[in-house]
Amino acid sequence: MTTATISTQKPGGGLKRLVERYPFLPALLIALVLLALNGLYQPRSISFIGITGLVKTYLALMMLAIAQTYVVYAGDIDLSVGAIVSLVNVVIVVLMEKMGGSGFSVVAALGVGLLTGLACGIVNGIVVAALRLQAIVATFATSIFFTGLALYVMPVAGTPAPAAFWRTYGGRFFEIPFVFYAAILLAIVLYVLARTRLATQLLAVGDDAQAAFQSGLPVTRIRIQGYALCGLFAALAAFCITGDTASGDPLVGGKMTLFSVAAVVLGGSALSGGFGTVVGSIIGALIIGLINSLVFFVGTPSEWQNLVQGLAILIALMAGVLVGRRARA
Amino acid sequence: ADYKIGLSNGWVGSEWRTQMIEQAQAAAAAWKEKGVNVEVVVQSANVDVPGQIAHVRNFISEGVNAIIINPNSPTAFDPVFAQAKEAGILVISTDAEVSSPDATYVGIDQKAWGAAGAKWLAETLGGKGNVVAINGVAGHPANEMRVAGYKEVFGQYPDIKIVNEVNANWDQAQGQQAMQNLLATNPDINGVWVQDGMAAGAWKSIIDAKKQSSIAATGEIRKDFIDLWVKDKLNSGASVNPPGVMASALNVAVLMLEGKELKEPATAGQYKNAMYLPIPFIDGKNVDQVAKELDGKPGYFSYTSQLSIADAEALFK
Amino acid sequence: MTATTQTQGRAPSPMLTFLKQPLVVALILIVALLLLGETLSPGFASAQQILRLLIVAALLGIVAAGQNLVILGGREGIDLSVGGVISLSAIIAGNVMNGADSAIVPAVLACMAAGAFIGLINGMGVTLLRIPPLVMTLGMLGVLQGLLVVVRNGIPSGFAAPGLSRFVTQPFLLGLPGIIWLWVAIGLLMAFMLTRTVYGHRIYAIGSNEQAAYMAGVPVRAMRISLFMLSGVFAAITGICLLGYSGSSFANVGEQYMLASIIAVVFGGTPLSGGKGGYTGTMAGALLLVILQGILTTVHIDESGRQMVFGATLLLLMLFYGRGRAMRG
Amino acid sequence: MSKLIMRGVSKAYGATLALRRGDLTVEAGEVHVLIGSNGSGKSTLCKVLAGSVRPDGGEILIDGKPVTITGPHAAREHGIGIFYQELSLAGHRTVAENICLPDMPGGIFVDRKALEIRAARYIALFETVAGEGFSAEAVVENLRADQRQLVEIMKALATEAPITIFDEPTSALDRAQVDRFFDILRGLKADGRSIIFISHRMDEIFAIGDRVTVIRDGETVGTENIADTNPAAVIRLMVGGQDELAAGASAPPAAATDRKAAVLKAENFSGKGFANVSFEVAKGEILGFGGLHGQGQSAVLRAIFGANLAAGGTITLGGSAFTPSNPRTAIRRGLAYVSGDRSRDGIIQGRPIIENATPIHYLRQKLQLARPAALAARVKPALEALHTKFGGLSHPINSLSGGNQQKIVIARWLIDRPDVLLLDDPTKGIDLSAKADLFSLIRKLAEEGMGIVLYSSEDAELLNNADRILVFNGGSVRRELTGADRTRYNLYQAAYEAA
Ligand SMILES: Nc1ncnc2c1ncn2[C@@H]1O[C@H](COP(=O)(O)OP(=O)(O)OP(=O)(O)O)[C@@H](O)[C@H]1O
Ligand SMILES: Nc1ncnc2c1ncn2[C@@H]1O[C@H](COP(=O)(O)OP(=O)(O)OP(=O)(O)O)[C@@H](O)[C@H]1O
Ligand SMILES: O[C@@H]1[C@@H](O)[C@H](O)OC[C@H]1O
Ligand SMILES: [Mg+2]
């Protein structure tokens, strides 16, 4: 806030430019406040172990929020991401088991998992962009289809993932938890992705698809690529959740879809497309986790927890939208 | 000694779950008379699987002595339970079995639950007839175990034919709609095997079709259904999965924390970590008695039972 | 440019135009599906069964009326909170009437007031704070789910009054139950409102071009808020009827209506972008969806297969409607 | 051999025949003007060439070879670049990114450096006239309308296409910007490039064109050398037989009006984009707002109407105080406002003509029911007064051409006569005959006692129609021109002074 008064521009000028450049700043602020509050009520929750646990747990949702962000960039939405997570989860677990659980089988299964996510993404892209069905309803329909497939692959939860896989995910190398390496790798990937032509094109399509088309951009192909990227990141989310749960469950991702949408919005991206950042979505996923924990740590009675959480998320959603807009307006 | 016990529930879409937590809280308070202070901390809200894993991690941060969980997934908690165990925390799951070797299951055997209803139905039908099944959420482990239970039983009756099986997501209205569709296209149904949460709906459709005298169907343990059952003299039978399972689990947990040892170690079930509680059964013979016991309770209250402290103590050396 | 040249283009044949109307498409599909259902499972298209399907369709159709209005109003209008409102309304209704016919009227009033109030909050969030509807109502859904737990805890019981149950399930006039007449009445009222009232024209105006409507003196905000309130009221009515349908209330009764109501609207030819469409199509859309679900219930296949068929069929049916415009005109 | 030949191109939108027989031949190194009234099919013809509209028939030859253009991308490969009338910008992207959007430098990754260099080259072309806040890094959404139009021009230029189409590129530009743009066009011409240029401004056409093709009712009716023709002849070709509807040369306005009966009075009126504006409009008077565009004229009108926030000052309507808060209260107090940006502020897309004509009537008559017969009786006379061409009242407004759409929007204000009519560049993008209809109607309304404020970005329109002209500059009124002072010279002087 102080930047606004220092600025020589009209009030809000400095903040405006800052938020225009880093749209996730309001979310970051909310996340830091929540983190501090968590620490205040339960110091151990922000210890090294506590933070490691937080990252381990929510890396999947972060990945899924990233996945969702790429379609939201183009003004689309994907209500099937949770179902893709479930499908990839059961596919890789079944494959790892069938191939004996060796290191090679893990890598091969992950490869197939990525392809599965990619294929689901492309299906969504074709349905939404090429067949021009409305994204909300069409991806809801594909989510039912993918869930059916997941149930076909594994009718009931239970198959364990090989230890080689989840011990890596939960383990440490040189005293540093694996998930932190994963987070750093992710940061690099995202940095690289942000410089791609596709990222800019997705945002341009989200701004005004007709204008982008008339400018000569292959809009349909770009949107399909956005969905494909989304499918890939949903597969990564499935890897994380498989790493953290060490097993297959055909329903595991179902509830994650709406949380991924909420995370994107919390992170300051516009659902109408054309504006946003993946970093914001990652922070958004963290905010959801931090709210859930905080509600518990402050000692909310059990029957009130869901209500308080719901209210807190609603308020955070509103705050994100409002602060972001006020700064930009 | 004083213990802090964390209760985790990841789905709040059913009154059964609320009652489960309330009974567990009451059970904890009851330990006071024994001179044991049991403090419970609860996390109960709609969460996805990562959200419920976070519940467990929060309990670890909170430094609880034991965690009792009604899990959203049977298999998803293996690593985090291992972590809890490392931190010296006792982990017990209830209502749905978990695959973790670091946890103990205290609850009913869902397969036996399904089998009990099927057995009643098969016997009521005299071992022959057309049966339909209305199940909960496909792929949900409790559902699949119950399905395995009835399939095994019906398999023993060659003259019983399962003409269709559908899923109605443990939603009463969907159960009602499913039943209505099944009745329309299978006019010769004799029996319905339907899970709790949907049985009231299925029965509503049976009654609307005026077939209550010719169809036998499994039932619910909610008071409002029991009342209907008595009033309309339904031909029904209900396996009881009491919401008190979490209270039972809590009593077992406290005794374990006290350092007591089970007479028979918990090694039942597919994951070899289960300790099964008895499954009461309601049918025409005892339904009036059950109705009386439920007198004065709210309509959504489920018929329940739990291991008392004394019952639990009897299980330990 | 004269009036005559305007109409000299190749006019598509009137037959084709007629056949392409969403309502006509839906009606044709309804007949086709009924025939298919009857072939697969004899008895499916019996008069009694069609009547029962109509009751279920009416439950969906009534929520969909509110959903339809919010969507027509444009600006990405959508109401994801209807499921929560339905559940809440069923609980309130059950407890207020608690089996007594004399309390039906106060119960209905209480529920409609609650629905309208929730709609008011949604509408204020969307207009005054300018939160995107998807975000606002998704947040509201979370709050309502929490509220249900709290409310449920302090509440004794919840029985439908016999009069209400009769209204929903027993023949009332010409062999049809009251709820069907209610649905027909709502259909007529909606049609009248949308075509013959200033309010209706204003809905299309804000849905088609909010800015132009504002400049022409349309009270845009008040209009939009009123649409969300109507959606709340319609959802509340469905909640009450659902109580009558199932006899007693239970948590989460409304969950399944969230996306179903949106699909009914889309099947009825109202695109999610708003400003276009109507309710007659939505009524047919609701019926179509209910018949499809009914058929899938009666055929004996694995649940995984059922879901795959359901998802694929939804997509297939959407190809008849909701397709967006081609980029290249 | 001609650079480009289009022959017999046709396109129908449902029942609307947008283009019947579009013929166009363009040589290398010429600026070829396309002219025709609103809805005559100019943009459609251009969009067919640019690949964004699929034609129903016709053929296209480039360098003598027949080509099939399958989409915008294919058009670019055939060497066609375009400035779209409705612009084709990504609002949240920067100026530089927009300029390079059709063809981002780099492979999988964007080559930022190359992008900046390329963009800088085109930005530099307009450096002196682009105005404050215009830079490579500026986000397009934050730019003024004229600056956005410049971005679209740069985007078209950056294609470096042998054939470049400019579909009304100057409608929001000021004089200096237009001059700069024309200099650039002359340079392209010298390089042998072919330019297709569309404008409704006759002076521009004669300033820059080499040849002109006239299109009427979707049909090419002739091509002339600019040097061999004159405006009157072009207009005759455009309008067919109706040549009495000549260019905006209406009769000089009536003289002094009764200054005492002020229907609208502003004192020290301030708000976003304008400050301390004071003026009076008398009953029967047409008060003109002039000056370079974007000097606060539009902002003042919108603020009086309650569509923009006012910060200070007073407004008096018919003798009593009026606090603008929103359009609704303004309408109730007898104000009317017509915006030149009809697609944003005016038309209700996809809805019947009758619904587009009635919203003000609903409000002023406090109607609740919409009875078609009763409404039609009110709407028809208003539409006829404007010589509106339409099929039926229940046809969607999209079935009309831009000019006729605008007439519907104007008609909605005339059913219940307002006391004051605020016209905010109302003829933007409408053709000459529609303009003539409009101004004769406005004069008639004034004579019947209405007070009218007219802002126009076309000087001729102001000079020919306003009784008095307030010249805006930098958000406030610099000069009042009355009587014989209303000359182009005075207007420019006031507009440009200290600006
Ligand atoms: N200056 C403006 N220009 C264009 N559109 C505007 C402007 N201000 C508001 N709007 C649009 O019109 C909508 C309605 O604004 P407005 O104040 O005045 O509402 P209203 O509903 O007409 O008033 P009331 O609350 O008294 O009923 C806003 O949501 C906004 O989208
Ligand atoms: N996408 C469309 N859908 C339906 N009709 C259209 C569409 N685009 C243009 N038209 C119609 O086609 C005709 C020609 O329009 P076009 O835009 O080519 O005219 P124009 O000569 O460019 O007019 P203006 O000078 O107003 O820009 C008009 O009647 C218009 O209403
Ligand atoms: O028996 C069911 C129980 O297993 C589930 O967890 O909650 C709802 C109950 O109906
Ligand atoms: Mg044009």
Ligand SMILES: [Mg+2]
């Ligand atoms: Mg207002």
